[in-house]
Amino acid sequence: MADGRLMDERFGCGWRLVSLRELVGTARAGLQLIDLGRTPESEGVVETWMHRHGCCAALVRPDHYVYGAAANETEVDALLNEWQATRA
Numbered sequence: 062m063a064d065g066r067l068m069d070e071r072f073g074c075g076w077r078l079v080s081l082r083e084l085v086g087t088a089r090a091g092l093q094l095i096d097l098g099r100t101p102e103s104e105g106v107v108e109t110w111m112h113r114h115g116c117c118a119a120l121v122r123p124d125h126y127v128y129g130a131a132a133n134e135t136e137v138d139a140l141l142n143e144w145q146a147t148r149a
Contacts, residue, residue, distance in 0.1 A: 065103055068095070069125060076128075076144075080118040081111055084137055087118075089145065120144060 064071070068079075077093045078084075087094060097108055111119065116130035118137050128144060131137040 068102075068107070071100075074123050074125070076123060077121045078118055078137075078141070079107060079111075079121060080137075081108065082117065084118060084134060087137060087141060089141055091148075092141075 068077075072093050072095055075093055076091055077095055078087055079095045079097065080087075081096075082098045083096045084094075102108060107119075111117065111130075114130060116132050117134075118140075119130045120128040120140055122128050129140045131140045
């Protein structure tokens with residue numbers, strides 16, 4: 062992050078939705094929202110990865126692996142719905 066800390070040090074190790082910009086309607090219980098537009102990284106590693114893979118958001122598991130990624134807001138909604146269904 063811009064302050065030099067790692068993302069998990071700053072936001073914890075729970076489920077995180079990391080996005081390049083604010084995504085309206087993505088708030089879910091048990092999910093930390095991280096908007097890189099408002100909270101930029103110091104080295105741009107995640108943003109570069111997202112551009113390389115053509116996604117605007119990635120859902121990151123508590124063990125830091127990517128659960129899934131989405132290219133647009135419709136795909137973000139589908140990804141979060143899938144995630145919620147697996148947790149029910």
